[in-house]
Amino acid sequence: GENVEQHPSTLSVQEGDSAVIKCTYSDSASNYFPWYKQELGKGPQLIIDIRSNVGEKKDQRIAVTLNKTAKHFSLHITETQPEDSAVYFCAASKANTGFQKLVFGTGTRLLVSP
Amino acid sequence: SAVISQKPSRDICQRGTSLTIQCQVDSQVTMMFWYRQQPGQSLTLIATANQGSEATYESGFVIDKFPISRPNLTFSTLTVSNMSPEDSSIYLCSVDAPGVGEQYFGPGTRLTVT
Numbered sequence: 001g002e003n004v005e006q007h008p009s010t011l012s013v014q015e016g017d018s019a020v021i022k023c024t025y026s027d028s029a030s031n032y033f034p035w036y037k038q039e040l041g042k043g044p045q046l047i048i049d050i051r052s053n054v055g056e057k058k059d060q061r062i063a064v065t066l067n068k069t070a071k072h073f074s075l076h077i078t079e080t081q082p083e084d085s086a087v088y089f090c091a092a093s094k095a096n097t098g099f100q101k102l103v104f105g106t107g108t109r110l111l112v113s114p
Numbered sequence: 115s116a117v118i119s120q121k122p123s124r125d126i127c128q129r130g131t132s133l134t135i136q137c138q139v140d141s142q143v144t145m146m147f148w149y150r151q152q153p154g155q156s157l158t159l160i161a162t163a164n165q166g167s168e169a170t171y172e173s174g175f176v177i178d179k180f181p182i183s184r185p186n187l188t189f190s191t192l193t194v195s196n197m198s199p200e201d202s203s204i205y206l207c208s209v210d211a212p213g214v215g216e217q218y219f220g221p222g223t224r225l226t227v228t
Contacts, residue, residue, distance in 0.1 A: 032215035043206055043219035044157070046115070051215075089156060095215025101172075102147075102217060104157045 002027040004092050006105030013080050014113055021108045023090035024072040032095035033073045034102070035064060038087045048075070051095075080112045116141050116209055118220035126226045127197055134193045135223045137207035142187035144210055147217065148180070151204040160205075163190050197227045 003026040013019050025033075031052035036044035050057045050064045050073065057064050061080075066073040077084055090105040117140040127133050137146065148160040161169040161182055169182040183191045194201055204224050208217040 034216065036219075043118075043221045046216065046218060049216065093215050101159055101162070102157075106156050 002030060002092055002094075002103040004090060004103050004105040006090050006108060008108060009106065010109045010111070012111045012113065015080060015082060017080055017112075019077045019080050019084070019110055019112075021075045021088055021090070021110075022072060023074070023092075023105050024070075025092040025103075026071070027092070027094070028068075028071065029094050030092040032093045033064070033066060034091050034093075035062075035075050036089045036091065036104075038089065038107075040086075044089060077110075080110075082112050082114055085110055085112045115211060115218045116143065118207065118209060118218060120205075120207060120220040120223050122223060123221065124224040124226075126228060128228060129198055131197055132193055132195045133197065133225060134191050135205050135207075135225075137190045137192070137220055139188045139209050144187070146184060146190045146210075147208045148182060148190075148192045149206040149208065149219075151206060151222070153203070157206065160192070194225065197225075199227045201225065202227045 006023045034049035035047050037047045038044045048059050048062050048064050050066050061078050063076045088108045091102040093102045119138045121136045146163045149157045151157050159172050160175045161171045163169045163182050163184040165184050165187050179195050181193045204222045206219050206222045208219045211218055
């Protein structure tokens with residue numbers, strides 16, 4: 001089955017710096033890669049996603065890149081703000097196959113210091 | 115995105131008892147999912163619930179321990195049966211979204227078993 005690895009487990013940056021979180025997946029049939037942000041005491045919030053027919057996607061200060069050959073994808077946050085502090089999870093699935101199971105990475109705790 | 119609510123938001127239960135968690139969505143959805151998030155850990159899929167059919171359980175999870183109901187397209191319940199301290203976790207429901215593969219999560223139910 002699919003296995004998703006995520007690094008680093010913790011990441012501390014200064015406000016205004018960039019943050020990068022990386023994930024690798026094992027199943028070459030996976031075609032959908034979402035990123036979730038989970039704040040303390042809340043459920044995961046979908047912040048951006050990318051599909052296998054796209055190499056990069058941006059939404060304001062966040063972007064995701066996908067390298068299908070290497071089977072890895074990354075989340076980039078620019079101009080970080082204290083409110084970006086949270087746990088971030090990557091995931092992978094084989095969407096549109098009738099098998100929508102999301103397999104999650106282990107999470108990255110991001111701390112943005114003022 | 116869909117608005118998802120869960121009840122209860124948290125509970126403290128005694129060993130050997132059962133707890134039923136409710137998940138309500140503000141729109142009709144095809145698939146609902148139940149996840150477990152153990153303290154400080156990632157999310158693990160328990161089962162997928164489609165309306166009108168038996169839930170599909172992931173490896174390591176069984177119906178006797180985690181019975182699920184899906185009576186209509188906006189509601190589902192997960193019961194945690196014969197609880198032990200190892201069942202202390204956050205239980206999250208999610209729903210599929212119009213975008214293929216997308217899932218949105220509820221706020222979670224924080225369960226402590228003593």
